[in-house]
Amino acid sequence: MEHQTVRTRFAPSPTGFMHVGNLRTALYEYLIAKSMGGSFLLRIEDTDQERYVEGAVDVIYNTLREVGLQHDEGPDVGGAFGPYIQSQRKGVYLPYAEQLVREGKAYYCFCTKERLESLHQENGAFGGYDRHCRDLPPEEVRRLLDAGTPHVIRQKMPLEGTTTFQDAVYGEISIENRELEDQILIKSDGYPTYNFANVIDDHLMQITHVVRGCEYLTSTPKYNLLYEAFGWEIPTYVHLPMIMGKNEDGSVSKLSKRHGSTGFADLEREGYLPQAIVNYIALLGWCPKSNEEIFSLEELVQNFSIDGISKSPAVFDYDKLAWFNGEYLRAMPPEEFTARAMPYYREVFGEEEKPWDVLTAILQPRAVKLPEIPGMIPFLKELPEYPASLYINKKSKTNLENSAEMLRAAIACLEAQQEWSQPALHAALLELAQALGVKNGTLLWPVRIAASGTQVTPGGAMEILAILGRDESLRRLRAGLKKLEEE
RNA sequence: GGCCCGGUCGUCAAGUGGUUAAGACACCGCCCUUUCACGGCGGGUUCACGAGUUCGAAUCUCGUCCGGGUCACCA
Numbered sequence: 001m002e003h004q005t006v007r008t009r010f011a012p013s014p015t016g017f018m019h020v021g022n023l024r025t026a027l028y029e030y031l032i033a034k035s036m037g038g039s040f041l042l043r044i045e046d047t048d049q050e051r052y053v054e055g056a057v058d059v060i061y062n063t064l065r066e067v068g069l070q071h072d073e074g075p076d077v078g079g080a081f082g083p084y085i086q087s088q089r090k091g092v093y094l095p096y097a098e099q100l101v102r103e104g105k106a107y108y109c110f111c112t113k114e115r116l117e118s119l120h121q122e123n124g125a126f127g128g129y130d131r132h133c134r135d136l137p138p139e140e141v142r143r144l145l146d147a148g149t150p151h152v153i154r155q156k157m158p159l160e161g162t163t164t165f166q167d168a169v170y171g172e173i174s175i176e177n178r179e180l181e182d183q184i185l186i187k188s189d190g191y192p193t194y195n196f197a198n199v200i201d202d203h204l205m206q207i208t209h210v211v212r213g214c215e216y217l218t219s220t221p222k223y224n225l226l227y228e229a230f231g232w233e234i235p236t237y238v239h240l241p242m243i244m245g246k247n248e249d250g251s252v253s254k255l256s257k258r259h260g261s262t263g264f265a266d267l268e269r270e271g272y273l274p275q276a277i278v279n280y281i282a283l284l285g286w287c288p289k290s291n292e293e294i295f296s297l298e299e300l301v302q303n304f305s306i307d308g309i310s311k312s313p314a315v316f317d318y319d320k321l322a323w324f325n326g327e328y329l330r331a332m333p334p335e336e337f338t339a340r341a342m343p344y345y346r347e348v349f350g351e352e353e354k355p356w357d358v359l360t361a362i363l364q365p366r367a368v369k370l371p372e373i374p375g376m377i378p379f380l381k382e383l384p385e386y387p388a389s390l391y392i393n394k395k396s397k398t399n400l401e402n403s404a405e406m407l408r409a410a411i412a413c414l415e416a417q418q419e420w421s422q423p424a425l426h427a428a429l430l431e432l433a434q435a436l437g438v439k440n441g442t443l444l445w446p447v448r449i450a451a452s453g454t455q456v457t458p459g460g461a462m463e464i465l466a467i468l469g470r471d472e473s474l475r476r477l478r479a480g481l482k483k484l485e486e487e
Numbered sequence: 488g489g490c491c492c493g494g495u496c497g498u499c500a501a502g503u504g505g506u507u508a509a510g511a512c513a514c515c516g517c518c519c520u521u522u523c524a525c526g527g528c529g530g531g532u533u534c535a536c537g538a539g540u541u542c543g544a545a546u547c548u549c550g551u552c553c554g555g556g557u558c559a560c561c562a
Contacts, residue, residue: 013562048561113560126488126558152560170492179490179558187560194562218491218557239492242555246498252554280499283511287500291510310500313555317498320512330525365525396521429521444521452522460521 006038008209010064010071011198013045014056018063018264020316021213021243021255024281028240029211030069031282031304038208042074043201044085047191057085063264066274068297073205081205086197093192096200096230097153097185105229106155106185109133110144128181129154153186155226163221168238169309170214175221183222195219199226207235214239238306241285242313255316267321271369276325284314294327326368337364344373348381358422358466362459379452380467383476386453388487396441403446404484409436410447411477414465420473422466429462450480 008029012022033040042064044057061076073079083089100106111132120127134156136144144151157180164174185196192200202210210223217239227234244252245259261267267277279295287310288295288303295303329337338345338360345359359377367373378384391403398406413432417425433443448461451473457464465473 011562015562045562109560116560124488128558173491175491176489181558184560189560191560193560198562213556214492215556241493244555250497254555283499285499289501291501293499293511312493314500315498317512320499323512326525362524366523393522439521441521448522454522456523458523460523462521 004206004208006033006036006208007041007206008033008038008211009041009043009202009205009207010069011043011045011201012060013048013194014053014060016053016056016059018059019255019262020264020267020277020281021262023063023067023264023277024243024284025211025213025240026064026069027067027278027282027300028238028286028304028309029209031300032209032211032238032306034301035304039072040069041079041081041205041207042071042076042084043205044075044087045194045197046085046087047194047197059265066268067264067278068274086192086201089197089201090191092204093197093200094186094190097192097196100155100185100229101153103229104156106153107134107136107182108141108145108151109154109182109184110136110149110151112150131182134182150188152184152188154182154184155229157182157222157225163224165220165224165234165237167217167220168209168236168306169241170217170239170311173217173220175218177221179218180222180225195222196226199223202235203227203230203232209238210235211238211240214242238309241310243281243284244313244315246315252313252315259316260318262316271371272321272325273328276321276328279328280321280324284316285310294324294331322368329367329370330365332364334360334364341367341370341373344370347374348377355422355466358459358463361422362463366458376458379454379457380464383479384453386449388483390449390453390455391446391484393441393445396445397439398442398445400484400487402438402442403449404481406436406438406443406446407450407477407481407484410443411474411481414470414474414477417470420466420470422462425462425465446480447477450477 010026010029012018012026030040032038042060044060057075064071071077073081073084075082075084097106101108109132111129115132116129119130133154158177161177162174163177163180164172166172183195184193186192191197201207220237220239224234243255245255245262246252247259255262261270264274264277268274275296278297278300279293282295282300283293286304287308289305289308290303332340334357338356341360341363342356345354345356363373363376367376388400392399409432410429413428414425417428429443429447430440433440436443444461448457448464449455451461451464451468453476468476
């Protein structure tokens with residue numbers, strides 16, 4: 001058998017929206033090509049002129065760029081098999097369809113949409129086309145054509161027998177030919193149907209691996225019958241398991257908006273990092289040989305193989321995505337985290353300058369998504385109202401009385417404090433605890449409560465004091481002491 | 488409804504006739520600790536059901552049930 005280099009293609013239609021399922025398909029196409037040293041191309045399938053959306057192609061370019069799926073050929077980068085936009089290829093499809101008509105493998109169909117619809121009503125929801133025009137006399141066809149009668153071109157499907165094909169994931173699949181309707185190749189507007197354009201372009205662009213969602217599994221024989229009609233080599237099919245969403249009642253169905261965000265842009269807006277999204281969806285339906293889970297795109301290329309793709313549908317788990325996101329956040333150099341978090345820091349502090357490194361030190365190990373930062377630290381902006389009972393903590397051995405004592409000691413210590421940095425405060429307070437002969441918690445619990453007015457905070461007393469600054473810290477501690485004395 | 492595909496912890500999953508049925512997320516407990524988080528350790532009658540093949544079945548066969556997909560001049 002002739003050895004060809006692997007070529008895959010991502011062929012989205014420009015809808016202005018990148019569903020994670022589509023993105024995963026693109027990812028696997030990229031990985032299959034790159035893991036075998038092949039090429040990955042982008043082709044825009046816009047044969048449905050009614051669905052044209054302004055700027056939709058840019059959404060595709062931007063998404064691919066952000067996740068790092070760089071295509072080797074495509075509308076924007078060119079290539080030897082262009083054009084890569086189907087609406088610019090309109091002329092290429094019709095001759096192929098006409099060729100099949102000449103060879104008796106396809107025919108003109110003049111049935112109106114109305115007739116097809118009434119057929120539908122007569123035969124129930126699942127009644128198909130009755131092949132009314134399949135055997136029209138040639139003179140009749142000529143006459144209708146000459147009269148300019150609107151028509152489509154349909155392929156003659158075999159009336160009996162079965163079509164069998166091999167899928168790289170699902171294995172051998174057979175479908176009865178009688179299940180197949182005489183499919184439309186060219187629509188009455190002159191555009192090819194998706195299926196037809198797909199086959200023609202995949203052949204012309206020398207695609208070796210057709211990767212797509214498994215909703216196409218049952219229509220694959222239609223494709224093969226077309227390849228056979230032309231005498232073309234059938235590509236390797238790689239059908240991917242579906243991505244599901246979990247419903248309220250515990251059932252699952254195809255992932256859609258009601259399950260949460262399903263678009264790449266939406267997920268990104270919610271604070272998921274592109275790399276985390278890619279890493280997560282790579283593992284949705286595919287499993288590496290090793291037990292690792294964190295993969296960069298390059299590592300995915302190194303580890304990917306088609307036999308690791310699973311057959312069963314996978315439920316999209318936002319919790320696990322969030323975990324990946326947290327992992328990526330924690331793996332960042334602190335400076336990068338600070339830079340990315342700055343808009344959220346500014347949201348809380350405005351133009352005020354703060355020891356950002358301390359803030360990052362407490363938030364980086366805790367944040368799961370950047371946008372949740374403002375919600376994690378409201379107490380740094382403003383001291384909330386809080387009950388004195390917060391001072392009581394069994395494990396730290398604190399109660400209303402000793403808390404007041406601790407605060408008094410802490411205030412005295414901090415008033416004398418020269419350097420107001422986190423390490424300096426850390427040293428000073430630990431020394432104080434030791435001098436007082438109490439465990440760290442006994443001193444630090446009341447300090448943290450007074451400083452934050454919040455039972456659970458990211459970071460500890462020293463970090464909070466360092467971020468608040470000297471004046472605000474002392475003000476809060478004194479207020480806390482006063483509250484305790486009033487009890 | 489016909490046809491096609493699937494069914495291993497709540498979720499993602501490894502597993503291809505002999506395993507104590509991995510690992511991860513989530514959950515719970517403990518440890519660490521300055522609360523929380525991070526980190527560490529530990530926890531869970533999970534192979535849909537019923538027959539069959541076999542010395543032996545999550546793995547092979549059949550049936551049942553459940554889930555999903557598909558039957559367009561949409562892609």
